[in-house]
Amino acid sequence: MILTEQTNKQIIFLKPAFRQMVWGGDRLGREWHYEIPDSNTGECWGVSAHPNGDCTVREGRYAGEALSALWEKHPELFGNTGLDRFPLLVKIIDARADLSIQVHPDDAYAGIHENGSLGKSECWYVLACDEDSRLIIGHNAKDRAELVEMIRQGRWQELIREIPVKKGDFIRIEPGTVHAIKGGIMVMELQQSSDITYRVYDYGRLVDGKPRELHIDKSIDVITVPAARIEDTIVKADELPQNVMNLLCACACFRIWKADVTRTVTFEQAYPFLIMSVIEGKGTVNGQAVRKGDHFILPDGFGEVVMEGNMQVIASTI
Ligand code: ZN
Numbered sequence: 001m002i003l004t005e006q007t008n009k010q011i012i013f014l015k016p017a018f019r020q021m022v023w024g025g026d027r028l029g030r031e032w033h034y035e036i037p038d039s040n041t042g043e044c045w046g047v048s049a050h051p052n053g054d055c056t057v058r059e060g061r062y063a064g065e066a067l068s069a070l071w072e073k074h075p076e077l078f079g080n081t082g083l084d085r086f087p088l089l090v091k092i093i094d095a096r097a098d099l100s101i102q103v104h105p106d107d108a109y110a111g112i113h114e115n116g117s118l119g120k121s122e123c124w125y126v127l128a129c130d131e132d133s134r135l136i137i138g139h140n141a142k143d144r145a146e147l148v149e150m151i152r153q154g155r156w157q158e159l160i161r162e163i164p165v166k167k168g169d170f171i172r173i174e175p176g177t178v179h180a181i182k183g184g185i186m187v188m189e190l191q192q193s194s195d196i197t198y199r200v201y202d203y204g205r206l207v208d209g210k211p212r213e214l215h216i217d218k219s220i221d222v223i224t225v226p227a228a229r230i231e232d233t234i235v236k237a238d239e240l241p242q243n244v245m246n247l248l249c250a251c252a253c254f255r256i257w258k259a260d261v262t263r264t265v266t267f268e269q270a271y272p273f274l275i276m277s278v279i280e281g282k283g284t285v286n287g288q289a290v291r292k293g294d295h296f297i298l299p300d301g302f303g304e305v306v307m308e309g310n311m312q313v314i315a316s317t318i
Contacts, residue, residue, distance in 0.1 A: 008077065008301040010060050011288055014067060016295065017053035019043040022207050025096030027186060031128075032092065032293045043093050046295035047275050049086035050193050055295075079272025079300040087118075087318050088254060090277055090295060091189040092127070095181045100202040100212065101136055101160060104194070105222045106175035113218065114196050119175045121253045122191035125237065125314060126169045127279060129185040134162045136180040137171065138227030147225050151216060156201055163230055168238020170248045170258075176224030177233075188279060190316050192253050198222065245315065257315045261307050269302035271317040283309015 016034065021042025028044050029036040036044075045053040049068035057065045062074075071078060071086045078086070104120035105113065124135075138161040141147035150159040160178070165171075165185070173179050178200060181187060198215035200223075205211065237258055240246040243265045245257040259265055261283055275297055282291035286306050290296070298305060307313065 007061060007074075008299045009303070010299070011285060012062065012070070012077070012297040012299065013058040013060070014047055014055040014295050014297070015058045017045040017048060017055055019045065019053060023095055023097040023099050023183070025094045027094040027096075027128075028092060031186075034293060040096075041094065042096075043091050045089065045091050046277055046293075047088065047090040047297065048193065050089055050195060052195050077273065077297075077299040081272050081318070083318075085118075085193060087193055088275060088316060089189075089191050089193045090275060090316065091191070092293075093181060093187050093189055095183055095185050095187075097183045098203065099181045101156075101178060101180040101200045102197045103178050103200055103219050103223050104173075104175050104197060105218070107192075109175075109222055110194065110196050117196050118192045118194040120192050120194040120196055121175055121251070122173045122189055123249055123254070123256060124169075124171045124173065124181075124187040124189055125248075125258070125279070126165050126167050126171075127186040127188055129165060129167055133165050133185050134182055135165050135171070135185065136160050136162050136182070137173070137177065137230065137233060139178045139223070140227075142226055144220075144225045147223060148220055151200070151220065160201075161227065161230070163234075165234075166236075166238065168236065170235040170237040170256075172233045172249060172251075174224070174228065176222050177227065178223055188277065188314060190254060190256055190314070253318070255317050259307065259313045259315065261309055261311050261313060263308070265307040267305050269298045269305050272300055273317060274298040274302070274305075275316045277314045279312050279314055281309065281311035283307060283311040 024040040024042025026039040028034045054066045106119040110117045110119040198219045200219045242260045249256040277295045
């Protein structure tokens with residue numbers, strides 16, 4: 001018998017990268033069983049080929065390879081997209097304290113002003129939050145003149161739009177949307193592979209005795225005015241039909257699904273590649289054990305996917 005390793009049938013499991021943040025906590029260790037570097041760990045980069053946090057392959061034929069290197073050397077695993085970099089980044093964020101209020105540019109603005117970087121479109125899935133948790137999404141200025149005036153005069157309470165959120169809320173943050181995660185919330189963030197953030201306001205906090213840098217002019221350049229309506233940005237994704245792939249978002253940057261698995265779920269991997277993250281419970285994917293906190297990629301040509309167990313999975317692709 002000739003042993004052929006069918007590489008496109010292998011699941012690519014990834015080892016996350018972690019980032020310590022002034023606002024980070026220890027829940028990624030306590031509740032997600034990651035080996036976190038310290039008790040101020042703000043972000044787990046579960047699927048990333050970004051130079052600021054490049055994941056490595058955990059096991060199998062490509063064990064130890066960086067995802068960025070795998071993307072370069074084996075474009076066939078990712079559907080030969082011709083893209084110059086792995087386009088997506090999947091994070092789990094533990095906000096012990098409020099994050100600064102920020103905005104991201106789109107591809108066009110970032111390409112010109114940030115050295116060819118991608119812009120950043122992102123989505124959040126609320127994994128856990130306190131009873132009365134709130135997020136900042138959008139603002140209340142009616143036109144750019146009012147936006148500039150409110151920012152220059154520091155009228156943050158008036159400007160910022162805070163909204164209540166619940167576990168299972170799925171939120172689209174288009175480039176140009178003012179946003180911030182507040183303390184006590186854990187989210188999964190799915191985004192373009194970019195690290196370009198303009199800080200609008202940081203609550204006047206000091207870090208090591210100094211305020212963190214703000215990027216007021218660039219923020220004013222890119223903030224969308226007026227802000228998108230809140231009902232157009234949030235999908236309630238807590239109790240969706242079980243045992244199917246529920247599409248949460250399909251836009252120019254990504255497609256995202258959620259599956260609540262309680263019995264066998266079968267579907268075809270029909271995309272250039274499919275990222276999967278287990279956010280609750282455990283089970284199997286094509287017979288391989290997976291559990292909460294696992295992130296992996298099903299390559300191009302993977303074929304039929306069979307999920308079993310008792311788990312929630314978020315899947316994404318371009
Ligand atoms: Zn952001």
